[in-house]
Amino acid sequence: MNAYMNLVGHKVILTSLVVAAVVGATSVSAQSPAAAPPANPTQSQPIPPSSQGQIQRAVGEGKPVDASAKMVWAEVLEVAPNPKVVTDAGMRASIQATGLPWKVRDRVTGIEMLLVPSGKFVMGMSVGDQDANTDEKPSHEVILTKPYYLGQTEVTQEQWTRLMGTNQSYFQDVNFEVIPAEDRDAKIAELLEAGYTRQQAEQKLGAVIMENVVTATWPVETLTWEDVQSFMQKSGLRLPTEAEWEYACRAGSTGPLYGDLNQISWNTSNSLNRTHPVGSKLPNALGFYDMIGNVWEWTNDWYAADYYRSCENGATDPTGAAQNPFRTLRGGSWDFDGKNCRASFRLNYFQGDPRITDYGFRVARTP
Numbered sequence: 001m002n003a004y005m006n007l008v009g010h011k012v013i014l015t016s017l018v019v020a021a022v023v024g025a026t027s028v029s030a031q032s033p034a035a036a037p038p039a040n041p042t043q044s045q046p047i048p049p050s051s052q053g054q055i056q057r058a059v060g061e062g063k064p065v066d067a068s069a070k071m072v073w074a075e076v077l078e079v080a081p082n083p084k085v086v087t088d089a090g091m092r093a094s095i096q097a098t099g100l101p102w103k104v105r106d107r108v109t110g111i112e113m114l115l116v117p118s119g120k121f122v123m124g125m126s127v128g129d130q131d132a133n134t135d136e137k138p139s140h141e142v143i144l145t146k147p148y149y150l151g152q153t154e155v156t157q158e159q160w161t162r163l164m165g166t167n168q169s170y171f172q173d174v175n176f177e178v179i180p181a182e183d184r185d186a187k188i189a190e191l192l193e194a195g196y197t198r199q200q201a202e203q204k205l206g207a208v209i210m211e212n213v214v215t216a217t218w219p220v221e222t223l224t225w226e227d228v229q230s231f232m233q234k235s236g237l238r239l240p241t242e243a244e245w246e247y248a249c250r251a252g253s254t255g256p257l258y259g260d261l262n263q264i265s266w267n268t269s270n271s272l273n274r275t276h277p278v279g280s281k282l283p284n285a286l287g288f289y290d291m292i293g294n295v296w297e298w299t300n301d302w303y304a305a306d307y308y309r310s311c312e313n314g315a316t317d318p319t320g321a322a323q324n325p326f327r328t329l330r331g332g333s334w335d336f337d338g339k340n341c342r343a344s345f346r347l348n349y350f351q352g353d354p355r356i357t358d359y360g361f362r363v364a365r366t367p
Contacts, residue, residue: 071100071367073108073365074104074105074106074113077101077104077105078103080095081096088252091117091285095115098118098367100115100367108163108237109155111155112152114149115147115367116150116247118146118147120141120143121141121247123246123247123311123344124139124140124308126256126342126343126344127139127254129255131342132344134305135306137308140308140315142314142315143314144244144247145316146366149365150240150363153279154219154289154295154297154360154362155360155363156216156217156278157169157172157219158216158217164231164234168227169215169222171274171357172218184205187201191205218277219275219278221275221356221358221359221360222356222359223360225349225350227355228298228361236365238364239298239299240300240362242346243317245331246343248286248291249284249288251284252285253284253343255343256342257341257342259284261292263282265290265293265341266294267333267341268334268335271334273334274334275294275295281294291331291343292332292342293336294333295331295360296332296333296347297329297362298327298329298361300320301320301328302328303321303328304322325351326349327348329347329359330347335357336358
């Protein structure tokens with residue numbers, strides 16, 4: 001069953017006439033508290049080094065090779081995965097078995113990227129997730145046969161502007177109220193109920209304090225899918241598929257989240273109605289920041305509400321539905337609550353106008 005995208009709270013920049021878009025059905029109950037990722041997940045796991053020769057012949061009969069010499073597009077920052085960042089020993093072994101460096105910097109954009117090894121996981125509705133929508137079902141096993149690089153953070157305004165020459169983000173280098181207007185109004189209302197006059201309440205709260213913020217390290221946003229493609233054409237990078245995105249997001253976890261919602265994400269409960277610097281919340285077990293919250297992230301896949309039905313018996317390197325008007329976004333944003341900020345939640349929107357103030361992206365690249 002299709003449902004319709006909820007744009008409540010979005011600031012939409014209208015550059016063309018548009019009708020409503022489709023999104024997953026309304027969740028059936030309130031989200032249960034986020035649990036910490038399991039120490040030894042069983043549903044989501046890297047393919048062990050002993051099996052990688054069968055799945056990944058590019059590295060030569062299962063034997064690690066030095067493939068970094070071919071990566072002229074990247075500067076190698078760290079060869080082996082940092083165990084303080086990639087906390088799962090099996091995942092570290094799988095990364096090293098590829099023969100590829102773990103952390104690199106793209107030479108064109110300056111974006112730092114981490115290697116995600118080939119592997120298998122259960123995609124879609126997490127076990128026991130009462131907030132799952134119909135387009136997240138059925139959950140199904142996915143095998144990714146090739147390693148790939150993914151941006152450690154969402155693309156920033158500085159990275160975008162350096163390559164594209166302009167910055168169309170809604171939130172950029174402006175004055176923000178330290179206490180947002182709506183929060184201040186709520187505090188005044190409380191004081192009025194307590195018997196203060198309006199003047200007394202204003203005096204008690206003090207003057208409105210404004211803070212000038214430089215947003216170079218904030219995620220670039222207010223982007224269409226087509227805007228992002230212009231960036232990709234100039235950089236030689238690409239968007240991840242939905243499957244690549246979710247595998248990297250889960251990072252071995254099997255629940256709706258890979259940690260406590262407010263510790264890993266900027267969402268409607270803590271965002272002050274805006275984006276925030278990338279990498280300012282806790283990362284997941286692969287070292288990626290803001291996979292949940294801050295801005296929605298475009299993926300390369302076309303969207304269909306019933307696409308997962310075609311994957312019910314499993315899928316290998318899936319690339320999404322057939323061509324249609326909508327592309328898929330993942331991860332949630334500063335403008336959405338915990339029901340929408342989940343590893344399996346799927347949002348969809350037109351790949352062109354209008355632009356939305358919480359749509360951004362992170363880059364991927366095949367070695």
